[in-house]
Amino acid sequence: MRILKKVDVLEKKGKKVVLLGNEAIVRGALEAGVGVATAYPGTPSSEVPMTFSRIAKQAGVYFEYSTNEKVAFETAAGAAYSGVPAIVSMKHFGLNVASDSVMPVIYTGVKAPLIIMVADDPQGWSSAQSEQDSRFYSRLGHIPTIEPANPQECKDFTVLAFKISEEFNIPVMLRTTTKVSHSIGTVKLGEVKKPKRKGKFVKDKKVYYNIRPNLQKLHELLLEKNEKIRKKYSEKLVDVIPGSKNLGVICSGVSYEYVLEAVKEMKVKPRILRIKMTYPLPVKMISKFIKDLKSVVVVEELEPIIEEEVKAIAKEVNPKLVVHGKDLLPSVGEYNTEDIISAFEKLYKKKYHIDFKKHLRKAEAMVKDLPPRKPSFCQGCPHRSTFYAVKKVLGSKTIYAGDIGCYILGIFEPYEMQDFIISMGASEGITHGIMKSTKQKPVVFIGDSTFFHAGMPGLANFHFNKTDALVIILDNSVTAMTGHQPHPGTGRTGMNESVPALKLEEIAKALGADNVRVVNSFNQKEVQKAVKELYSKPGVNVIVSRGECRLLFMREMKKEQIQVPKFQIDPEKCVKCGVCTDEFACPAIIKEGKGKNAKYYINEDMCWGCSVCAQICPYNAIKPARLVKRDDL
Amino acid sequence: MTDVLLTGIGGQGVLSTSAVLARAAQLDGFFVRGVTLHGLAQRGGSTHTFIRFSKDKVFSPSVLTANADLILAFEPLEALRVLKYASKEKTAIVVNDYPLTPIYSNVLKIPYPKKEEIMSKLKKFSKEVVVFNAFGKTKEEYGNILYGNLMLLGISIGKGFLNLSEKNVEKAILCTIKYDLDKNLKAFREGVSLGKKL
Numbered sequence: 001m002r003i004l005k006k007v008d009v010l011e012k013k014g015k016k017v018v019l020l021g022n023e024a025i026v027r028g029a030l031e032a033g034v035g036v037a038t039a040y041p042g043t044p045s046s047e048v049p050m051t052f053s054r055i056a057k058q059a060g061v062y063f064e065y066s067t068n069e070k071v072a073f074e075t076a077a078g079a080a081y082s083g084v085p086a087i088v089s090m091k092h093f094g095l096n097v098a099s100d101s102v103m104p105v106i107y108t109g110v111k112a113p114l115i116i117m118v119a120d121d122p123q124g125w126s127s128a129q130s131e132q133d134s135r136f137y138s139r140l141g142h143i144p145t146i147e148p149a150n151p152q153e154c155k156d157f158t159v160l161a162f163k164i165s166e167e168f169n170i171p172v173m174l175r176t177t178t179k180v181s182h183s184i185g186t187v188k189l190g191e192v193k194k195p196k197r198k199g200k201f202v203k204d205k206k207v208y209y210n211i212r213p214n215l216q217k218l219h220e221l222l223l224e225k226n227e228k229i230r231k232k233y234s235e236k237l238v239d240v241i242p243g244s245k246n247l248g249v250i251c252s253g254v255s256y257e258y259v260l261e262a263v264k265e266m267k268v269k270p271r272i273l274r275i276k277m278t279y280p281l282p283v284k285m286i287s288k289f290i291k292d293l294k295s296v297v298v299v300e301e302l303e304p305i306i307e308e309e310v311k312a313i314a315k316e317v318n319p320k321l322v323v324h325g326k327d328l329l330p331s332v333g334e335y336n337t338e339d340i341i342s343a344f345e346k347l348y349k350k351k352y353h354i355d356f357k358k359h360l361r362k363a364e365a366m367v368k369d370l371p372p373r374k375p376s377f378c379q380g381c382p383h384r385s386t387f388y389a390v391k392k393v394l395g396s397k398t399i400y401a402g403d404i405g406c407y408i409l410g411i412f413e414p415y416e417m418q419d420f421i422i423s424m425g426a427s428e429g430i431t432h433g434i435m436k437s438t439k440q441k442p443v444v445f446i447g448d449s450t451f452f453h454a455g456m457p458g459l460a461n462f463h464f465n466k467t468d469a470l471v472i473i474l475d476n477s478v479t480a481m482t483g484h485q486p487h488p489g490t491g492r493t494g495m496n497e498s499v500p501a502l503k504l505e506e507i508a509k510a511l512g513a514d515n516v517r518v519v520n521s522f523n524q525k526e527v528q529k530a531v532k533e534l535y536s537k538p539g540v541n542v543i544v545s546r547g548e549c550r551l552l553f554m555r556e557m558k559k560e561q562i563q564v565p566k567f568q569i570d571p572e573k574c575v576k577c578g579v580c581t582d583e584f585a586c587p588a589i590i591k592e593g594k595g596k597n598a599k600y601y602i603n604e605d606m607c608w609g610c611s612v613c614a615q616i617c618p619y620n621a622i623k624p625a626r627l628v629k630r631d632d633l
Numbered sequence: 634m635t636d637v638l639l640t641g642i643g644g645q646g647v648l649s650t651s652a653v654l655a656r657a658a659q660l661d662g663f664f665v666r667g668v669t670l671h672g673l674a675q676r677g678g679s680t681h682t683f684i685r686f687s688k689d690k691v692f693s694p695s696v697l698t699a700n701a702d703l704i705l706a707f708e709p710l711e712a713l714r715v716l717k718y719a720s721k722e723k724t725a726i727v728v729n730d731y732p733l734t735p736i737y738s739n740v741l742k743i744p745y746p747k748k749e750e751i752m753s754k755l756k757k758f759s760k761e762v763v764v765f766n767a768f769g770k771t772k773e774e775y776g777n778i779l780y781g782n783l784m785l786l787g788i789s790i791g792k793g794f795l796n797l798s799e800k801n802v803e804k805a806i807l808c809t810i811k812y813d814l815d816k817n818l819k820a821f822r823e824g825v826s827l828g829k830k831l
Binding site: 006016017018020125150178179182183184185186254257258260261264265336337338354356359360363364366367369370371372373374375376377378379406409412413414481551558559578581582585586587590591592594603605606 | 655
C-alpha cells in the first residue's frame with residue numbers, strides 16, 4: 001500500500017515486512033544495484049515509480065518521470081548502454097508506446113542490465129480500452145520474460161532478472177498482472193547493493209550498427225542468446241509438485257497461487273508444473289512433465305500462449321494427451337481460485353462443498369436493485385465543472401472525443417461526454433478523421449499529462465492539414481488518475497527538484513493553434529463564454545481549462561491546517577429542481593426522500609468548497625456556510 | 634487462517650485501514666497476503682481490499698467466495714455489495730452506520746434502500762452483525778469523521794472478530810498514519826472498549 005508512512009522498502013537485510021508487489025520490485029532493483037529508474041505512471045504499475053520517487057535520493061539512485069513510456073524506455077536503455085543498471089516500468093499500454101524502441105534495443109543488447117517492468121491489467125481494474133496480454137511482445141521481440149506470483153517473488157525475480165540481463169547483455173521483461181502488482185505479502189529482505197550511478201558510453205560497431213548485413217548477425221545472436229537462456233535458466237526456473245499422472249497442471253504468474261489454493265480446498269493431488277520464465281519456455285521440462293500424463297490443464301492469464309505451445313510439444317512426445325485450458329477456464333477477465341475449483345470439479349467429477357453458483361445467485365439477489373456506485377469525479381473536481389459548462393453550451397448531441405485520464409469518468413451519467421476512448425492522445429487523431437469525413441465537429445477533451453505524452457503531434461496535425469478543431473486541455477497540473485505524479489507542466493521532477501514548468505498555452509500556439517484561451521475551470525461563466533466563442537470560430541482553437549486537482553489541493557490544505565469554506569443549501573430558497581444533484585451530480589450534495597418531501601443538503605464532511613454548485617444553482621440557493629477571509633486560503 | 638474484507642467508498646480510508654491491519658498482523662508474526670484495488674475504483678466508487686493472515690504460508694491473495702471471517706464496511710450499501718464473500722456459518726460483519734447516497738441514486742432514480750432492508754439482508758449472510766455509527770461518533774468527539782476507520786477496527790478487535798494484539802495495532806498505526814496520531818490512537822482504543830460492550 002503506497003500510503004505506508006514508514007519506508008519498509010529500505011529496511012535492513014533479513015527483516016520481514018509487508019510490501020505491495022510493486023514496492024517489492026523496487027526493493028529487488030535496489031538489491032541488484034540499480035542506478036537509473038524511469039517510468040511514465042500507469043496503474044497497475046504506478047507504485048513502482050512512486051516508490052522510487054520517494055526513496056531515490058536516500059538510496060542514491062537517479063529516478064525520473066519521463067514524458068511518455070517510449071522516452072522512459074530510451075532513457076533507461078541509454079543508461080544500460082553506458083554501463084549503468086537500469087529499470088523502466090509501465091502499464092501494458094505503455095509497452096505499445098515504448099515498443100518502437102524496445103524491439104531494436106533487444107537486437108543490440110545492452111552493456112549493463114536493463115529491466116522492462118510491465119504490469120498487465122486483466123479485468124481492467126485500472127484501465128479501459130483492452131485486456132492486452134504483453135507476453136505476445138516477448139515472442140514478437142524475443143524478450144526473455146519472467147513472471148512473479150507474489151511480493152516475495154516480485155523482489156526475488158527482479159534480482160534474478162538483473163542477473164540474467166547482465167549475464168547475456170539482453171533486456172529482460174518482468175511481467176506482472178494487477179493481482180501481483182497490487183497484492184500485498186510478507187517479504188523477507190535481502191541485502192541492498194551500492195548503486196552504480198555513472199558509466200561511460202563506448203562506441204561499438206558490432207553492437208550498435210543494426211543495419212544489414214550486421215542486422216542479420218544481431219538477429220542470429222539474439223536467437224542464440226535466447227537458446228542459452230532457455231537451457232541455463234528457463235529449464236530450471238520451475239516448481240514441480242509431484243502428483244497423479246491422471247492430471248497435470250501447468251501454470252504461471254499468480255495463477256500458480258490460485259492453483260495451490262484450489263488444490264488445498266478440493267483435497268486433490270494433481271502433478272503441478274509452475275513456469276517462472278514464460279519466454280523462452282522450458283520446452284524440455286514441459287516434455288518431461290507431460291510425457292506420461294493422461295491429461296493436463298494449462299492455467300494462465302490471459303491468452304492461451306503456454307497452452308498452444310504445450311499442444312505443439314504434446315504432438316511430439318505424447319500425442320494422446322488431452323490438453324485443457326481455455327475450454328474449462330475463462331478466456332476473458334482475470335482468474336480467481338473459484339475458476340480453478342470449478343475446472344477441478346469438472347476434471348475430477350467431484351463437488352466442492354460450496355456451490356458457488358448457488359451462493360452467487362443468492363448474493364446477487366441482495367444487490368439487484370441497489371443504486372450503483374460507479375467511480376465519479378471527486379467533489380470539487382475541476383473536470384466536473386468544465387464538463388458541466390461545455391454541456392451547458394453545446395448540449396448532449398455534440399460529439400465529445402475522450403482520452404486517457406481522470407476525465408475518462410465523464411463517460412458516466414449524468415455527463416456521458418466521452419464518446420470514444422482509444423489511447424493516449426487519440427482524441428485528436430480520431431476527431432481529425434471524423435472532421436475530414438463528415439460535417440460533424442467533435443470537441444476534443446485531453447488532459448495536461450496526456451497532452452505532453454502524446455497530444456502534441458495531433459494538435460500540429462490539425463494545423464498542418466487544415467482542420468478547424470476545438471481542443472479543450474483539462475489542466476489540473478498533475479498526472480492525477482495514477483496518483484498525482486508530476487509532468488513537464490508541473491514544475492518539479494520525480495526527484496522533487498524544481499524545474500521551470502512548460503506552459504500549455506505557449507506550446508499550443510507554437511503548434512499552430514490560431515486562438516488560445518486560458519480559463520479558470522471553477523468559473524462557470526468564463527468557461528462557458530470561451531466555449532461559445534471558440535466552438536464555431538474558424539481555425540484551430542484551444543481552451544486550456546485550468547484548475548488544480550481538488551484532491552491534491554485538499555491534501556495541501558490539510559497539511560497546512562487550513563480550512564476551506566463549506567457550502568450550504570438555503571431551504572427557503574431551494575425549489576427542489578434537482579439541478580445540483582441530477583445534472584451537476586456532486587457527491588457532497590445529498591437528496592433525501594422523494595418529490596416535494598425531498599430534502600436537499602450539502603454534507604459538510606464531504607464539501608471541498610469549490611463553489612461551482614453555488615454558480616450553477618438556478619435559484620441562487622447555495623451559499624458558503626461561513627465566510628472565509630481571503631487571507632485564510 | 635483469517636480472511637478479512639474491508640469495503641467502502643474511494644477516499645474513505647479503506648486503504649490506510651488495510652495498511653494498519655496488514656502491518657499489525659505482520660508484527661504479530663503472521664504470514665500476510667492480500668489485495669488492494671485502486672486506480673479507477675479510487676475516485677468515489679465502491680472499493681474493497683482483502684487481507685488474509687495465518688501462521689502458515691498463505692497462497693492466494695484473494696478471499697474465496699463465502700469464506701470471509703470478517704467484513705468491515707465503512708458504508709452500509711457497500712457491505713451489501715460484497716455479500717458474495719460472506720456466509721451464515723462463517724462471517725461477522727461490522728458496519729459503519731453512516732449511509733452515503735451515491736450520486737447515481739439521484740441521476741438514475743434508484744432509491745437508497747431502507748436501513749431495515751439492509752440489516753435483514755446482512756443478517757441472512759452472517760453469524761453476527763455489529764452496526765455502529767463510528768463516523769458520527771468521531772465527528773462528535775474529535776471533529777472529523779475519518780478517525781472512525783480505526784474506531785471500527787478497534788470494535789472488531791474488542792468484539793473478538795480479529796485475533797490481533799492491541800499493542801501491535803497501535804504500533805502499526807504509529808508507522809502508518811500521517812496526521813493526528815493522538816486522535817487516531819484514542820479512537821482506536823475507544824473502539825476496542827466499545828467492542829467489548831457491544
